[in-house]
Amino acid sequence: MISVEYREADTKEALDKWARTLGVGVRIVDETWDSIYFQADAEYADGTHLRCRYRQVLPRPLAFRRRERTFIVGLLHEVDGASCYHVRPVIAGLSTDSQAEAVREATIYAGAMVELQRRSVCGATAANLSVYVVTRAADWNP
Ligand SMILES: [Zn+2]
Numbered sequence: 001m002i003s004v005e006y007r008e009a010d011t012k013e014a015l016d017k018w019a020r021t022l023g024v025g026v027r028i029v030d031e032t033w034d035s036i037y038f039q040a041d042a043e044y045a046d047g048t049h050l051r052c053r054y055r056q057v058l059p060r061p062l063a064f065r066r067r068e069r070t071f072i073v074g075l076l077h078e079v080d081g082a083s084c085y086h087v088r089p090v091i092a093g094l095s096t097d098s099q100a101e102a103v104r105e106a107t108i109y110a111g112a113m114v115e116l117q118r119r120s121v122c123g124a125t126a127a128n129l130s131v132y133v134v135t136r137a138a139d140w141n142p
Helices: 012-022 060-068 099-122
Strands: 004-008 027-031 035-043 049-057 070-079 082-091 130-136
Touching: 012 035, 012 049, 060 070, 070 099, 082 099, 099 130
Parallel strands: 004 049
Antiparallel strands: 027 035, 035 049, 070 082, 070 130
């Protein structure tokens, strides 16, 4: 039977130390407009799985900037005569004041992300995907 031990680190340093002690790496597993989630996984010889996570809360000005620059990108491509849809939230254009440039970056990131995650499943590639919607997440009304 597989058992999982889960813990939340109080600081990023504590997570790094925990990971170093167990000889494993720390990676970013998720991000939202106001937080970044770091995680490390290790396994004991008996199969017990250890997971340690740290949520870094971003400073408010940066968080608001990221919320402003979070886009929902809808992409589609054809598979056997039918349309295959992919929707991704992405943060893009943090270093530009141009909304058009931010949207352009968002579509590139979303296309790359879909290719990385789905190419082996449905054949989506950055090249065969076309954008059918890009909207700021703050304006998104599903
Ligand atoms: Zn697809």
